[in-house]
Amino acid sequence: xxxxxxxxxxxxxxxxxxxxxxxxxxxxxxxxxxxxxxxxxxxxxxxxxxxxxxxxxxxxxxxxxxxxxxxxxxxxxxxxxxxxxxxxxxxxxxxxxxxxxxxxxxxxxxxxxxxxxxxxxxxxxxxxxxxxxxxxxxxxxxxxxxxxxxxxxxxxxxxxxxxxxxxxxxxxxxxxxxxxxxxxxxxxxxxxxxxxxxxxxxxxxxxxxxxxxxxxxx
Amino acid sequence: xxxxxxxxxxxxxxxxxxxxxxxxxxxxxxxxxxxxxxxxxxxxxxxxxxxxxxxxxxxxxxxxxxxxxxxxxxxxxxxxxxxxxxxxxxxxxxxxxxxxxxxxxxxxxxxxxxxxxxxxxxxxxxxxxxxxxxxxxxxxxxxxxxxxxxxxxxxxxxxxxxxxxxxxxxxxxxxxxxxxxxxxxxxxxxxxxxxxxxxxxxxxxxxxxxxxxxxxxxxxxxxxxxxxxxxxxxxxxxxxxxxxxxxxxxxxxxxxxxxxxxxxxxxxxxxxxxxxxxxxx
Numbered sequence: 363x364x365x366x367x368x369x370x371x372x373x374x375x376x377x378x379x380x381x382x383x384x385x386x387x388x389x390x391x392x393x394x395x396x397x398x399x400x401x402x403x404x405x406x407x408x409x410x411x412x413x414x415x416x417x418x419x420x421x422x423x424x425x426x427x428x429x430x431x432x433x434x435x436x437x438x439x440x441x442x443x444x445x446x447x448x449x450x451x452x453x454x455x456x457x458x459x460x461x462x463x464x465x466x467x468x469x470x471x472x473x474x475x476x477x478x479x480x481x482x483x484x485x486x487x488x489x490x491x492x493x494x495x496x497x498x499x500x501x502x503x504x505x506x507x508x509x510x511x512x513x514x515x516x517x518x519x520x521x522x523x524x525x526x527x528x529x530x531x532x533x534x535x536x537x538x539x540x541x542x543x544x545x546x547x548x549x550x551x552x553x554x555x556x557x558x559x560x561x562x563x564x565x566x567x568x569x570x571x572x573x574x575x576x577x578x579x580x
Numbered sequence: 581x582x583x584x585x586x587x588x589x590x591x592x593x594x595x596x597x598x599x600x601x602x603x604x605x606x607x608x609x610x611x612x613x614x615x616x617x618x619x620x621x622x623x624x625x626x627x628x629x630x631x632x633x634x635x636x637x638x639x640x641x642x643x644x645x646x647x648x649x650x651x652x653x654x655x656x657x658x659x660x661x662x663x664x665x666x667x668x669x670x671x672x673x674x675x676x677x678x679x680x681x682x683x684x685x686x687x688x689x690x691x692x693x694x695x696x697x698x699x700x701x702x703x704x705x706x707x708x709x710x711x712x713x714x715x716x717x718x719x720x721x722x723x724x725x726x727x728x729x730x731x732x733x734x735x736x737x738x739x740x741x742x743x744x745x746x747x748x749x750x751x752x753x754x755x756x757x758x759x760x761x762x763x764x765x766x767x768x769x770x771x772x773x774x775x776x777x778x779x780x781x782x783x784x785x786x787x788x789x790x791x792x793x794x795x796x797x798x799x800x801x802x803x804x805x806x807x808x809x810x811x812x813x814x815x816x817x818x819x820x821x822x823x824x825x826x827x828x829x830x831x832x833x834x835x836x837x838x839x840x841x842x843x844x845x846x847x848x849x850x851x852x853x854x855x856x857x858x859x860x861x
Contacts, residue, residue, distance in 0.1 A: 372671035427660070
C-alpha cells in the first residue's frame, strides 16, 4: 500500500496551482470572516475530492489496467484510496485550522476549543460521506461517467436533507435548537456518534468498492 | 511457467478459445492480425478479464490466486496501457522500489539514461516509443522470471527496436526465465522467439518452433496444371492467384525433392500468417 500512497502523493505534487489557489482562498476567508468554520469545512472537502482526482489520473489512458498488473491486489488498491482520502483530508483540515486560528490570533478573535471540535467532527462526517459516495461510483463508472453520477447522488442527498428539514419544521421541531443541543450541549456524545457513523459508512462503502473492482474487467 | 487450456471468453461479436504454453527458458511469440485476440489473451493471463471457461495457470496458480509476491515475479508491458501520464520517471522510482523487493534502482536509472528517457518529464508528454521503452525497462528491472509483453516494440524505430530486443536477449541469458511476446513485426519474432503461436479470430491456428517454421515451412507457387497434379498431403493452405496457385506447406523438402519444377520460397512469418488466415484448407 505504501507504493500506492507514494504514487498518489506524487500525483498531488503536480497540483501546485490548486494548492496555491486553495491557500490564497483560506487566507482571504480567514481574514474576512470571524468564524473559520467555512474555511475548515471547504478545505477538508476539497482534499477529500482530491482522492477522486487521483483515481482519474490512475484511469488516464486506460492506466488502471496496467496498475493492476503490478504487485498490488485490487483490495489493496481500494483500501489505499480510503486511507489516502482520510489522511489527505486530515492534513487539509489541520492546515486550514492552523491558518484560521493564526488569523484569529492576529485579529485578536478567540476561536473556542468546543466550536473547533464541533467543526472538525462535522467535517469528518462530511468527509466520510464524500469518500463513501464518490469512491465506489468512480470505480464503477470510471472518471468520465462518474461525474454525472456523483452530481446526481449529491443533488438527491441535498434534496433529501431539505425535505427532512422542512418536515421537521412542519412537525414543530426547531432545527437550530437540535443542532445547538447536539454540537454544543452534548458535543462529546455527538462526536462519538459521528465518528462511529463515519466509520460504519466508510466500512460499508469500502466493501462495495472492493466488490466493484474485483468484478470489473479491463 | 504459464499454461492456458481451452480458455474461453465470449464477447458480442468475438469469442476467444485459446490454449498455449510458455515453458521455462523459452521465448514464445503470439502473432495475429489486429483484433485476432492477442490482447484479450494477455488480459486473461493477467487476470484483467474474467474468463467463461478453461484453466489458466501462472506459476501453477490461477491469476486470481496470484499474491503480490507472485506478481513480483512477472514483468508486464501492455499495448494500450501504462503508468499514469501525470507521473514522471523520478516519481516512479520510489514507487517501484516499494513494489518490488528486487528492484535494481541504479540499473533502472542507467537504462533510462541509455535509452534517452527523461526523468523529470511527465509521461503524458512521452512519445509512444518512449513509453514502450520505459515499460520494458521497468519490466526487466526487478529480476522478473516471466515477462508478458504485448506489442513491446510498437511505435519504435528500427534502431530502438533492435536495442530493446538486445535488452530482452540479455534478460534471457539468466536461467529460469521465460517470455511471452506479441508483435505485429514478424522480423522481431523470427529472430527472438523459440516458438510461435498464431492466433486468428480468437483461436490458435498454428503452433510451431521458429526453427521449424523457417526450415520446413515454405510457399509453393505454381500454375493451375501443376496444382492439379500436385500431391496435396502436406499442403496446409492454398490460395488462388492470377498466375495459378500459392500453397503453404510444412514439408518444403518433400516438394523440393519430388517437384523440381515448382517455385518454392522460404516464406517469412508475415507471408505465413497471410496464407494461414486467407488461404483455404
